[in-house]
Amino acid sequence: MTHEVFGKLRFKEADESWAGSAGLPRFAAVGQMPAPAPLTEEEAVRMAADMSAALEAMKEQMRAQFGERVDQALAELDRAAEGTEPAPAESDPKDQEREQRRAARREKNAALFAKGRFPVRVAAPGGAEPSPAQQASYRFLCDNEATVYDAVVGQVWESFQSAYEQEHWRQVAGIKAAATVADLNGRFAVTRVDIAREARNGFAHLVFLLESDWQDEHGMVVTYAPDTREAHWTSWEGLYDLLESDEPESEAEQEEYVPSPHDLLLEAILTGDEPLARELVARGADINALGEDEYPPLWISVDQIEVEEVRRLLAFGADPNLPNPDEKTTPLKHAKRMYRDMGFAPAKKRDALLDGMMSLVREAAGERFHDIQLRLEEIMRLLEAATKTES
Numbered sequence: 001m002t003h004e005v006f007g008k009l010r011f012k013e014a015d016e017s018w019a020g021s022a023g024l025p026r027f028a029a030v031g032q033m034p035a036p037a038p039l040t041e042e043e044a045v046r047m048a049a050d051m052s053a054a055l056e057a058m059k060e061q062m063r064a065q066f067g068e069r070v071d072q073a074l075a076e077l078d079r080a081a082e083g084t085e086p087a088p089a090e091s092d093p094k095d096q097e098r099e100q101r102r103a104a105r106r107e108k109n110a111a112l113f114a115k116g117r118f119p120v121r122v123a124a125p126g127g128a129e130p131s132p133a134q135q136a137s138y139r140f141l142c143d144n145e146a147t148v149y150d151a152v153v154g155q156v157w158e159s160f161q162s163a164y165e166q167e168h169w170r171q172v173a174g175i176k177a178a179a180t181v182a183d184l185n186g187r188f189a190v191t192r193v194d195i196a197r198e199a200r201n202g203f204a205h206l207v208f209l210l211e212s213d214w215q216d217e218h219g220m221v222v223t224y225a226p227d228t229r230e231a232h233w234t235s236w237e238g239l240y241d242l243l244e245s246d247e248p249e250s251e252a253e254q255e256e257y258v259p260s261p262h263d264l265l266l267e268a269i270l271t272g273d274e275p276l277a278r279e280l281v282a283r284g285a286d287i288n289a290l291g292e293d294e295y296p297p298l299w300i301s302v303d304q305i306e307v308e309e310v311r312r313l314l315a316f317g318a319d320p321n322l323p324n325p326d327e328k329t330t331p332l333k334h335a336k337r338m339y340r341d342m343g344f345a346p347a348k349k350r351d352a353l354l355d356g357m358m359s360l361v362r363e364a365a366g367e368r369f370h371d372i373q374l375r376l377e378e379i380m381r382l383l384e385a386a387t388k389t390e391s
Contacts, residue, residue, distance in 0.1 A: 005135045006120070011127060017194070018122040018130065022142055024193075025116035026149040032109055033189040033211055047174045109191075123197040133199030133247065137206055140226040141193070148224055151231040152208050155222045156188055157181040159233045163214040175214045188212035190222075198245035201227035205243050261285035266297050269312045277316055288319045296322040302331040302383070305338075307375050310382055320386040332383040339376050342369075 001018075003009050009018040039047065063071070112119065120138070122130050130138075141148055160178060164170055178184050194207040203226040210220045223242045224231045232242050259267075265285040268277040290296060298318040301309035310331075314320065323330050329337070339345050 003130060005138060006122065006130060009122070011124065012121070015121065016123065016125050016127070018124050020120050020122070021112060021117040022120050022138070023116055024118035024142070024145050026145055027118040027190055027193070028113040028116050030188070030190050031113040031118060032106065032191070033213075034186050050170075050174060119192040121192060121194045123194060125197060128197075130195075131197065131199065131204065133202055133204040134195045134197070136202055137195055137199075137204040137226050140203065141206060144226075147229065148206070148231075151224055151229065152190060152222045153181060155231045155233040156184065156190075156210065156212070159220055160184060160188075160212070160214055173214060184212075187214075196243055197247075198243040199247045200225065200244055201246065203227045207239065207243075260289075262287065262289045265316070269316050270297075270309055272312070281316060287313065287316055288322055290322075293325045295324050296331070298322065299324045299329075299331045299334060302335050302379055303338075305372060305375050305379065307378050307382075310379050314382060314386045319390070320383050321390060332380065332387060335376060335380050335383060339373075339380065342372065342376075344373050344376065 001009055001011075003018075003020075006018070006020050006022075009020040011017075012019050059071075109119070122134055122138075124130070160181075163173075164175055164177070176187075178187075189211045190208050191211060192209045194209070196205040196207055198205055206224040206226065208222040208224065210222060212220065219236060220233060221236060221239055222231055222233045223239070234242060261280060261283070262285060265277060265280045265287055268274075268280060269287065287297065296318070298310065298313045298320065299322070301313060320332060321330050324334075327334075336345075
């Protein structure tokens with residue numbers, strides 16, 4: 001659609017947001033990180049030395065907890081690895097497709113940034129039109145780009161300092177020093193701004209997405225509140241703690257939650273209220289009646305290693321063959337994989353380092369780890385018996 005304030009917008013159903021762009025030349029200039037330059041020989045040597053120092057520090061921490069057995073375990077791993085070469089990685093067509101899409105997206109964005117345009121997303125749950133508060137924030141951003149840009153870059157500098165102060169992370173990630181924010185040129189990118197639905201004092205919050213060479217894989221965001229002109233950097237996990245809102249809830253949000261028969265049955269089973277659970281089943285409630293992309297309660301109880309929950313769910317008809325929607329693993333397959341991953345059973349593919357570390361963890365945990373093994377074994381026994389009954 002063409003909006004009177006935002007111009008051309010396309011609705012992104014997957015993100016529930018309107019996508020467009022704005023003339024923001026300062027942000028466009030830092031919208032994409034350049035391709036990394038090849039390491040010089042000196043940089044490669046220094047990086048190798050830093051990683052070696054980080055590994056040695058990690059070993060010292062493990063020695064403090066597990067004693068000299070760590071050195072014996074690592075020596076055994078080194079001997080096992082001698083004379084072996086890693087198998088060449090097979091090319092995955094899906095990975096190639098994803099890389100091609102990323103390359104096309106980078107090329108498209110580069111053309112957009114070259115025009116001084118910057119990607120904008122407007123949150124629109126249910127396809128809602130941009131709110132007055134979102135329009136006010138967009139106008140504020142376009143009229144005060146320099147102010148907002150300086151605040152965002154100030155938070156970028158703070159995030160860098162926070163990462164660089166962590167010596168272990170600095171060594172592992174190979175983070176280079178910087179004396180001022182100017183030294184970070186080319187080492188970070190502000191890739192997009194999202195205009196949130198949450199609003200305060202008539203302005204929606206602005207959320208800037210960032211990439212950098214010091215952040216972790218989950219990424220970083222900077223929020224900016226036009227009403228107070230305050231900015232804060234955070235991770236995705238901490239984002240919604242910053243999006244305070246004085247906006248009234250939508251009608252959908254105001255609707256009182258009414259649990260479904262499935263929800264009532266699940267609660268009755270998990271709390272041990274068998275009379276109520278039997279009554280709900282008699283009235284037609286089905287523990288296997290799941291919504292789209294909803295995880296089966298039995299799979300979740302297996303994942304949490306809750307033996308009694310598994311027992312109760314099976315007693316009220318939970319399907320032991322019902323997989324989760326993502327990995328497509330049944331509760332029994334998931335239990336067996338957990339059992340192998342924790343080192344209680346042989347695995348088809350051995351990871352010597354993981355095996356060595358898990359051995360030390362098992363020894364340190366003692367009876368607690370043994371209890372986990374017994375609980376998983378009981379869960380597998382219950383699921384195998386239920387699977388045979390189903391067949």
